[in-house]
Amino acid sequence: MRTFFSDYQIDQLPTYRFAVFTNPNVILKLHDYTEYERILTVQEVPIILERLANKHTSKISYQQNKQIRSFLISRHQERFSVILEKHQIMWEDLKKGVPCPDCSRRSMIRERMRWQCTYCGTRSTDAHTKLLFKLALLTNNRLTKAMVQDFLQIPTADATRKLIARAGYHKAGVRKGAIYYHPGIPASGHKAQASGHKTSKSGHKKQKKWPLNHQKWP
Ligand SMILES: [Zn+2]
Structure with missing residues (x-):
């Protein structure tokens, strides 16, 4: 501060x-x-x-x-930390599947552009949003289609691509090298790659100048 x-x-x-x-x-x-x-x-x-x-x-x-x-x-930003490495958690240890907003079981399946809980029958259009954001935080804001498909247990790659795009993630790179990132998560800790993120040159830190309408503070 x-x-x-x-x-x-x-x-x-x-x-x-x-x-x-x-x-x-x-x-x-x-x-x-x-x-x-x-x-x-x-x-x-x-x-x-x-x-x-x-x-x-x-x-x-x-x-x-x-x-x-x-x-x-x-100026609020989500904190980036290499949380998995820090706590020595393996990717394989993370629970897969979208949790049901009602019964919390990871029993949501994707059907006709929405989620349906096979346990309690709850339907949802956005049950994946939080999980996707958490994944973005865990991956230093570099999601891949395959990873999302596997984690959210989505039947097809094409459905996965649409879901990521509709959730407001931006794409960088092409074909196998393509990654998706959430524009709201800062790029701190990123090593910008040629095919990777388009991180603005000015960076995040000084985008908005303070004082906004003062020549001098106070
Ligand atoms: Zn349920």
Whole structure:
């Protein structure tokens, strides 16, 4: 956060680190975890914020606060990490198949452009969306048709291609070398290849200049 602020020439503000579990049903049991004060459930956030706010006098106006807030949201990016390697998980260990939005079993089959659960009968047109996005995150945003077909258990390559395209993924490269990527996932960690992604020269970092309508901040 501090680096981000200094990159965009925003004056530093008091910064604190927390990890927040956003699922309201989560129960946290932290035993002997030294940083336990930094791990919160979502219900605790307002109290913590109030406590922190009381420690500081306000440095910026409500308007400036609002601008920074929207700027931060507009610059949000999914974090890229080599999660499988990091946790020594093999591709083969991942569960295949599209989970049913109702019964959560991986028993959805693709039939006539939609999914049908062979267990509970639920039908869905977009049951694959989340899984596809997760796959893109796991593969450093480089999906291949064969991988998607195998993971989502789609009967034909052609149906797979259509499904990927309809889900808003972009194609780079041709024939066997073709990969598909989600435009919303940053290319950080990518080694751009000649036949690979078209990553804009300007990169992601400075696309949108801050301050947006200030010559100087504040
Ligand atoms: Zn089901």
